Amino acid sequence: MNSDKQSPRREQPEWVEGTELPTQTYTLTRADLVAYAGASGDHNPIHWSDRVATAVGLPGVVAHGMITMALGARALAAWAGDPARVTDYGVRFTRPVVVPDDDTGVAVEVRGTVGTVDDGVAAVRLSVTCGEQSVLGQAKASVLLGPVPVAPVLAADDRVDG
Amino acid sequence: MALDPALAGRTFPETAAHDVSRHEVARFAAALGETDPIYHDVGAAQLAGHRDVPGPPTFPIVIAFEAMTALMTDPGVGIELRNVVHAAQRFVASRPVYAGDVLAATLTVESVRQAAGTDLIATRSDVATLSGEHVCRAYATLAHRVPGGDGS
Numbered sequence: 428m429n430s431d432k433q434s435p436r437r438e439q440p441e442w443v444e445g446t447e448l449p450t451q452t453y454t455l456t457r458a459d460l461v462a463y464a465g466a467s468g469d470h471n472p473i474h475w476s477d478r479v480a481t482a483v484g485l486p487g488v489v490a491h492g493m494i495t496m497a498l499g500a501r502a503l504a505a506w507a508g509d510p511a512r513v514t515d516y517g518v519r520f521t522r523p524v525v526v527p528d529d530d531t532g533v534a535v536e537v538r539g540t541v542g543t544v545d546d547g548v549a550a551v552r553l554s555v556t557c558g559e560q561s562v563l564g565q566a567k568a569s570v571l572l573g574p575v576p577v578a579p580v581l582a583a584d585d586r587v588d589g
Numbered sequence: 590m591a592l593d594p595a596l597a598g599r600t601f602p603e604t605a606a607h608d609v610s611r612h613e614v615a616r617f618a619a620a621l622g623e624t625d626p627i628y629h630d631v632g633a634a635q636l637a638g639h640r641d642v643p644g645p646p647t648f649p650i651v652i653a654f655e656a657m658t659a660l661m662t663d664p665g666v667g668i669e670l671r672n673v674v675h676a677a678q679r680f681v682a683s684r685p686v687y688a689g690d691v692l693a694a695t696l697t698v699e700s701v702r703q704a705a706g707t708d709l710i711a712t713r714s715d716v717a718t719l720s721g722e723h724v725c726r727a728y729a730t731l732a733h734r735v736p737g738g739d740g741s
Contacts, residue, residue, distance in 0.1 A: 437637050453622060462620040466613075468654055483671065492675045493650055497621050500646040509637055510627065510685060513646040517679030517728070565677075575638050576684070 437508040440572050442549050448539035451502040455490055455524065456532035463494050477528070489523035495535065495562055496520075499553050502537035506551075507570050515569035518553075522562045533557055547573045592667045592701060592708050592733070600697040601663075604655045606719055611688040613651075614642045621645065631688075643685035650678070652686075653714035653727035656696035660712065661731070668710075668733055676709065677730035683723045691719050694727075708733040 442448075460474050469491055472479040480488045496518050504510040526533055535557050542550040553566035611631065618628035623645060626633035634642045644651075661668045686692065699711040709732055716725045 459620065459622070462616075466617040466620040467651055493647060493678065494621070496678055497645060497647040501621055501623055504623075504625070504646065510625075510643055510646050511639065513682070515679070515681045516646055517677070519677045520675055 437575070439574065440507055440570070442541045442544060442572060444541060444544055446541040448506045448541070448551070451505060451537045453498045453501065453535050453537070454532045455494065455526050455535060456530070457488065457526055457528055459532070460488065460490055460494070460526055463491055467491070467493065469493065485523060487525050487527065490526050492520035495524055495555060498535050499537050499555050499563065499566055502539060502553070503551065503568050503570060506539060509575050511575045512571040513568055514571060518566040519564035521564040522560060524557045524562050544572070547571060593665065596666060596698050597701045598698065600695060601656060601659055603693045603695045604652070604659065605693065607652050607655065607692050609644070609686055609688055609690045609692060611642050614644050614648065614688050617648055617651065618645055639687065641687040641689050643687055646680060646682070648686050649680055649716045649725040649727050652692050652694045652716045653729065656694040656714045657712065657729055660696055660698070672734040674732045675729065676732040679728040681726045683725060686724055690724065692716055692724060693719060703735070706735050708735060
């Protein structure tokens, strides 16, 4: 990766159908959940209180689904070189990520494969796993391969449920 | 209490104006472990072609969540917050959120259907500037366990 290049724009991804994107591994700890609660405004206690989490039938404190989704977006932005290239991103939350009260936390792995490339837009399918188990379903994104747009791009065409 | 059958198709009032600050963008990015200077340093953002620091791709949830909270806590709707699980989420961006934006979200309930003792509430929240520039459409599907449902 060549991120220090003196270019007014970041490098554009050179992807073709079937490109396997390098696996990204991120760690989540209780401290991350607390930081995310503060930054996002989602203060649901199942994301910080074992007492409340177990009372509603969870095995323990679980990560916000939106953190797991955001780690997928972090991988997409890293692969694409610029977050503005990620114009459409959707997931289903299929399995909670349990985060223990220790200093190690849990590892979340994000894998991506480029599907069709059409008119400068790549369809990327993501696999997001924790301990070998998939935690997001139908995770997919549209990534612009050309220059980062400075004007508004296309409007929404369809919906999350497909 | 069953959900109001007239909920589908209902549009809720626009949320209060939300001033997006550089500090807020950096804090959101840092909570995700993001060290890319594009989120933390306006000079780096501008070098990459942006007018200010952009929010990460899921940042619009901060604005959309305000609209979702208004839906979930509306006493007329009949949702019990502790029974709600986030089932699906999608963002379709017209452009990134930038520090300096003043944004509001308008939520519409697209559909409500029941399956296995659960209400599935499909929503869309349009996030736009106060001058009407569209920024992002955030779709959220909320699963609401029906109290006294089949217990699944």
